[in-house]
Amino acid sequence: DDTEEPQDLSDPYSGDPSRHPILKINSQKPFNAEPPPELLTENFITPNELFFKRNHLPVPNINPDEFQLIVDRPPGLKQGKPLKLSLKDLKTKYPRHEVTVTLQCAGNRRSEMNAIKQVKGLEWGTAAISTARWVGVRLRDVLLDAGYTEDVSGTQHVQFEGLDQDITGTKYGASISFKRAMSKDHEVLLAFEMNGEELPKDHGYPLRVIVPGVVGARNVKWLGRIIVSEEESLSHWQQNDYKGFNPNVDWDTVDFSSSPAIQDLPVQSAITEPCPGQTITPDHDGKVTIKGYAWSGGGREIVRVDVSMDGGKTWTVADLTGEQKEGLKWAWKLWSLEAVVPIEAKEITIICKAVDSGYNVQPDTVAPIWNLRGVLNNAWHRVRVTVGEDH
Amino acid sequence: DDTEEPQDLSDPYSGDPSRHPILKINSQKPFNAEPPPELLTENFITPNELFFKRNHLPVPNINPDEFQLIVDRPPGLKQGKPLKLSLKDLKTKYPRHEVTVTLQCAGNRRSEMNAIKQVKGLEWGTAAISTARWVGVRLRDVLLDAGYTEDVSGTQHVQFEGLDQDITGTKYGASISFKRAMSKDHEVLLAFEMNGEELPKDHGYPLRVIVPGVVGARNVKWLGRIIVSEEESLSHWQQNDYKGFNPNVDWDTVDFSSSPAIQDLPVQSAITEPCPGQTITPDHDGKVTIKGYAWSGGGREIVRVDVSMDGGKTWTVADLTGEQKEGLKWAWKLWSLEAVVPIEAKEITIICKAVDSGYNVQPDTVAPIWNLRGVLNNAWHRVRVTVGEDH
Ligand SMILES: [Mo]
Numbered sequence: 029d030d031t032e033e034p035q036d037l038s039d040p041y042s043g044d045p046s047r048h049p050i051l052k053i054n055s056q057k058p059f060n061a062e063p064p065p066e067l068l069t070e071n072f073i074t075p076n077e078l079f080f081k082r083n084h085l086p087v088p089n090i091n092p093d094e095f096q097l098i099v100d101r102p103p104g105l106k107q108g109k110p111l112k113l114s115l116k117d118l119k120t121k122y123p124r125h126e127v128t129v130t131l132q133c134a135g136n137r138r139s140e141m142n143a144i145k146q147v148k149g150l151e152w153g154t155a156a157i158s159t160a161r162w163v164g165v166r167l168r169d170v171l172l173d174a175g176y177t178e179d180v181s182g183t184q185h186v187q188f189e190g191l192d193q194d195i196t197g198t199k200y201g202a203s204i205s206f207k208r209a210m211s212k213d214h215e216v217l218l219a220f221e222m223n224g225e226e227l228p229k230d231h232g233y234p235l236r237v238i239v240p241g242v243v244g245a246r247n248v249k250w251l252g253r254i255i256v257s258e259e260e261s262l263s264h265w266q267q268n269d270y271k272g273f274n275p276n277v278d279w280d281t282v283d284f285s286s287s288p289a290i291q292d293l294p295v296q297s298a299i300t301e302p303c304p305g306q307t308i309t310p311d312h313d314g315k316v317t318i319k320g321y322a323w324s325g326g327g328r329e330i331v332r333v334d335v336s337m338d339g340g341k342t343w344t345v346a347d348l349t350g351e352q353k354e355g356l357k358w359a360w361k362l363w364s365l366e367a368v369v370p371i372e373a374k375e376i377t378i379i380c381k382a383v384d385s386g387y388n389v390q391p392d393t394v395a396p397i398w399n400l401r402g403v404l405n406n407a408w409h410r411v412r413v414t415v416g417e418d419h
Numbered sequence: 420d421d422t423e424e425p426q427d428l429s430d431p432y433s434g435d436p437s438r439h440p441i442l443k444i445n446s447q448k449p450f451n452a453e454p455p456p457e458l459l460t461e462n463f464i465t466p467n468e469l470f471f472k473r474n475h476l477p478v479p480n481i482n483p484d485e486f487q488l489i490v491d492r493p494p495g496l497k498q499g500k501p502l503k504l505s506l507k508d509l510k511t512k513y514p515r516h517e518v519t520v521t522l523q524c525a526g527n528r529r530s531e532m533n534a535i536k537q538v539k540g541l542e543w544g545t546a547a548i549s550t551a552r553w554v555g556v557r558l559r560d561v562l563l564d565a566g567y568t569e570d571v572s573g574t575q576h577v578q579f580e581g582l583d584q585d586i587t588g589t590k591y592g593a594s595i596s597f598k599r600a601m602s603k604d605h606e607v608l609l610a611f612e613m614n615g616e617e618l619p620k621d622h623g624y625p626l627r628v629i630v631p632g633v634v635g636a637r638n639v640k641w642l643g644r645i646i647v648s649e650e651e652s653l654s655h656w657q658q659n660d661y662k663g664f665n666p667n668v669d670w671d672t673v674d675f676s677s678s679p680a681i682q683d684l685p686v687q688s689a690i691t692e693p694c695p696g697q698t699i700t701p702d703h704d705g706k707v708t709i710k711g712y713a714w715s716g717g718g719r720e721i722v723r724v725d726v727s728m729d730g731g732k733t734w735t736v737a738d739l740t741g742e743q744k745e746g747l748k749w750a751w752k753l754w755s756l757e758a759v760v761p762i763e764a765k766e767i768t769i770i771c772k773a774v775d776s777g778y779n780v781q782p783d784t785v786a787p788i789w790n791l792r793g794v795l796n797n798a799w800h801r802v803r804v805t806v807g808e809d810h
């Protein structure tokens with residue numbers, strides 16, 4: 029009955045769920061929002077309602093009882109008929125697997141790139157990154173069940189197709205390498221739980237991909253179909269977006285085919301406390317608490333975070349907290365430091381920089397890594413603050 | 420007969436081989452030397468006599484007919500008697516494997532760190548890096564033959580002991596993870612050939628380890644023994660050397676146990692032509708040729724090199740040459756650019772910086788990555804030159 033459920037049928041976003049009002053909204057349609065940075069680092073595991081949201085399209089309304097995941101079969105198997113899996117099949121046919129994974133949007137910290145020179149993209153601050161415990165089944169187990177083996181001939185990529193689509197029917201899509209998909213060590217998951225709850229609608233209900241260590245964009249939500257192919261996904265987001273370029277390449281000169289699609293992300297860190305422009309008040313020892321996060325892609329662990337209170341002249345090692353885990357490391361470290369404020373300073377620039385287990389470091393400045401899409405900003409994070417009087 | 424072979428028996432280095440006179444010697448005993456940078460990038464494969472040499476101890480004199488590699492067995496197997504392999508065993512019992520690998524010393528480009536503040540270590544320039552085709556057998560195959568399986572319980576590390584030793588009998592040693600040692604993808608090799616020849620004496624004759632993507636120090640030469648253990652190698656070089664630290668940690672405050680042993684190396688690049696201080700002469704189009712190398716550890720491929728002719732304000736993408744290879748990438752890329760010299764410039768700073776397939780980048784400057792041992796310098800490489808007149 030039309031009159032009972034007033035819905036603007038001309039607005040494809042009218043079915044989007046409600047969201048927590050504390051989120052800072054970067055775009056309403058599609059919905060893109062991040063939590064306040066100081067809340068982000070209050071917990072190692074980000075509460076679901078605070079987890080950053082990055083939608084490319086309207087949130088699809090999926091009936092869990094009718095939901096089917098369609099999985100390609102190898103050529104010649106079962107007359108080419110795909111494997112079809114209900115939610116119940118997914119939850120009962122394969123071993124359950126849990127993994128704590130930090131997801132980061134490629135555009136995290138884009139606003140600092142915009143400050144150098146305007147880029148195309150949403151104005152993300154420092155909080156397009158969050159951490160959750162994901163439960164689901166290994167993509168590997170589903171691909172093996174569909175008939176694939178570890179032999180990669182003709183099967184270089186695994187494409188994910190979302191059930192979210194634009195007005196022309198074009199669906200969100202992305203791909204990862206077949207090698208990664210089949211790797212036990214890489215723990216690629218088809219997830220149906222997030223922090224002990226069903227996946228929230230904004231995070232892909234009822235099923236999404238979790239690709240540990242890899243840019244958010246490949247962690248396809250509302251997963252509908254898995255395609256195994258010689259080519260990467262042909263989607264806009266795989267081919268003509270989410271790639272890095274030289275800082276002097278702009279929209280008139282860009283050749284998207286010249287750069288690889290982003291997969292593993294580089295080492296990252298940011299200060300979440302204090303905030304830019306804040307007045308900090310040193311305690312009796314002349315110290316203030318500085319807090320933040322650090323993370324690296326590719327399974328690399330954060331091994332050190334350095335903090336500077338004098339614009340980069342001297343550096344002190346911060347205290348790290350994280351998770352003990354065997355093998356590759358997928359989750360961030362939170363860090364904090366009781367830092368000495370330089371005597372008689374009125375204004376200071378606080379800086380952080382992290383080192384990962386491959387001894388990768390962050391670049392000093394944003395301009396030399398600027399790129400037209402404003403992705404991959406992992407320069408040192410700087411926060412300028414005013415120093416108040418000790419009472 | 421003592422009189423026929425005059426040898427200074429008090430000098431443990433008296434048995435060292437002769438070396439190519441063009442090498443720049445950083446230390447005579449032990450022998451450490453690098454080629455002239457402009458020769459280094461003349462060939463994708465470095466000729467054996469130009470390959471950088473990094474010895475920690477005297478070169479041992481090993482009789483190939485008496486050589487035996489001693490390999491640990493899992494507890495309880497064959498009464499704990501180790502597997503013993505002659506050179507002939509190694510060459511006939513296991514599949515032959517070839518891989519092109521770039522090796523880099525952790526101290527490459529240390530002289531730029533010294534220019535910031537004195538470090539302890541050999542004064543390497545930009546050429547403590549070279550590339551060869553190595554032939555040998557997979558470490559994995561030897562460990563499987565010794566009775567190990569892919570199960571890692573109690574077998575976290577694989578230690579390598581060299582036959583080179585100091586005056587007290589202490590041997591060179593290092594270790595890598597058991598996981599890496601057993602990985603097909605990582606192609607860890609026990610090598611007996613280098614560029615189609617027997618291993619030269621300086622490069623580990625008759626047998627050395629090649630650990631693709633990993634710091635030179637773990638590529639143990641004159642390999643004598645393989646130990647599988649729960650701990651890393653207890654050697655000085657694994658425990659108290661070849662680690663990175665915060666720039667404000669110095670010898671009075673350093674805690675070597677606080678940092679992980681270097682394994683995978685971060686993204687690197689350097690300019691090999693022109694040389695610092697050289698006068699460059701632009702051609703009729705106002706251009707000069709700039710050349711160099713770029714490489715990254717961990718199997719990551721170099722995807723881009725940016726060159727700046729104006730001290731970092733603008734950047735142009737260089738042309739890359741390399742090798743086609745499936746899977747992880749272990750070899751460097753050589754790069755070149757016909758670069759436009761800024762009009763009316765008298766002196767310019769040429770800079771290069773590389774990006775790897777994980778979109779890792781090099782840091783802008785050396786001081787913030789300075790460390791007391793002068794390792795891991797992968798800052799942008801800068802070459803200051805004078806601009807001559809066009810004829
Ligand atoms: Mo993203």
Ligand SMILES: [Mo]
Pocket residue numbers: 473523524525526635636
């Ligand atoms: Mo080294």
